Amino acid sequence: MAIKVGIVDTTFARVDMASAAIKKLNELTSKIEIIRYTVPGMKDLPVACKKLMDERGCEITMALGMPGGKDKDKVCAHEASQGLMVAQLLTNKHIIEVFVHEDEAKDGKELDWLAKKRAEEHAENVYYILFKPEFLQKNAGKGLRQGFEDAGAAKK
Template sequence: MVLSMGIKVGITDTTFARVDMASVAVKKLNEMTSKVQIIRYTVPGMKDLPVACKKLIEEQGCEIVLALGMPGGKDKDKVCAHEASQGLMMAQLMTNKHIIEVFVHEDEAKDGKELDWLAKRRAVEHAENIYYMLFDQKYLEKQAGMGLREGFEDVGPAKR
């Protein structure tokens, strides 16, 4: 009898980030299911994330990847985040696999304490999304149009 190691899930993160979001996401996924095998790949910066994700999919056989990054607050950091995001979209199209982009911009938070909280909460909520994408797509369908946000409070559905 061959024992399955579970569905391979990739998690990429960067040394540039000021919060270890990957450890939080790994912990959450492991709490939710034992049916995944998590492969973590840490790179220096956000512009390294697209190739890291593509390698996790093509070389490691990951079914889905979580790409975690933390752009700084300067204009050049926003440009780098945009370029990284474009690369992540291209990698998704090239591999036909989902890459869930989780960027937490430093200027989203008022201070370091809120930044730490926001990064960890967003990582957890996107780890939950990966679980639902893999194992309970109907749950996500029920949430369509609800104005859900990862990190800060949900905005709710539009009123008629």
């Protein structure tokens, strides 16, 4: 029986991060069933993730969002993030937050690349949580990042 994985994205984002995440998950395993749910904006992500877990039986969800570069966008991202944490505690299930802030990239081309890469790399994390948690444990403390280059472990 397939494990249900929820993918929640927004129409506010400027890149289709969900398709990148779904493609990566399908490359990694055939043991999942993906349920996609698209909402208008970031503050809709928490309830959408919770609904997928409560009503559709998802074991884990990814929340994909792209806050704009203005201060009010950063506040909305913070509120959405807090809502995602509450939803995780209420369901006792992981929600992998995948936010890409527009001002992280120097232009639209880099933004497109970064959003897709971060979505793909977090999709890998979903796979590891579900099927190979020892991989994550083995990599603890190595400064791994999703999107741009890894930071690396701190030097002693």
